[in-house]
Amino acid sequence: MVLLLFFMIRKGAHMYSDRQTELSVFLEQLRQLAEEKTEERVIIHAVTKEDGEKIFEIIIGENPLFVPVVCVKASGTGYGKSGLDDILQGLWTVYGRYKKLDRKGFPFDKMKANVYLRLVPYERYNGFLDNLVYYPFLDLAVVPVLVLEVSTEDRCFSLAVNIQKGMCDASEEELLQTASENTKKDCMVKGVEFSAEESGYEILAMSNGHHSAILDTGRLRDLAKEIYSSFLYIVPVSIYEVLVIPEDNVFDLSELQEFSRNRIELLEFEGAVLSENVYRYSLESGDVDFI
Helix, strand or coil: HHHHHHHHHHHHHHHHHHHHHHHHHHHHCCCHHHHHHHCCCCCEEEHEEEEEEEEEEEEEECCCCCCCCCEEEECCCCCCCCHHHHHHHHHHHHHHHHHHCCCCCHHHHHHCCCCCCECHHHHHHHHHHCCCCCCCCCCCCCHHHHHHHCHHHHHHHHHHHHHHHHHHCCCCCHHHHHHHHHCCCCCCHHHHCCCCCCCCCCEEEEEECCCCCEEHHHHHHHHHHHHCCEEEEEEECCCCCEEEECCCCCCHHHHHHHHHHHHHCCCCCCHHHHCCEEEEEECCCCCCEEE
């Protein structure tokens, strides 16, 4: 009986290994085809949701700050040609919109020079926090500055997990409930407050009815002081990215709003839009207000 169980476990391990190899080969084929088509560097992540559904996140271009991020759902469980075709079809649609935006004459390079912080955990580009994916609610969570003060990478990883999952007095269920209550409101609203000694600042919960985000105002305060700006503009473009820009940037409010609309055109499903508004953070009051 023990021997039979051993062989069953061993067989299961082989099946899992074969499946992972199959996925790796599939992702490499997908990456090569995408790079041939776009003539740009392509990064692909396969993310499995709690219900087993697999999402392929495709990032096009060298600079992760201003490139399209395409999330494509796999229609089936196989990694054959039909799966490749399904994913590539979604990719080409969004990439086509991206190239059209380039021809609109919007000053993307000037905008890039004036963006100081992207509030989305894209440390995954250098391998840091690769596996920190628990809930959509935490996708836009800002890891406080104290993480940067930790000396070793291992300690930094464990501390970041602790901050995003356990530094609040509120439980994860309470955080999710806060976001749910805010779902019908098209504005930043007060959520819960950090009371652990790592941070004494308020966090804000924001939701579009499908996904939610939390924002630590202490990080905004640190950034405003660092760049000597009394106010910061917050442009929550999508569930993938939130841009924070100093008040004395070269753009006026209408240009920021136009930029936000242009970015939203890249999104392939309605639930990806976090907000079409622009917000402003005041260093003096600590408030985040809708403009």
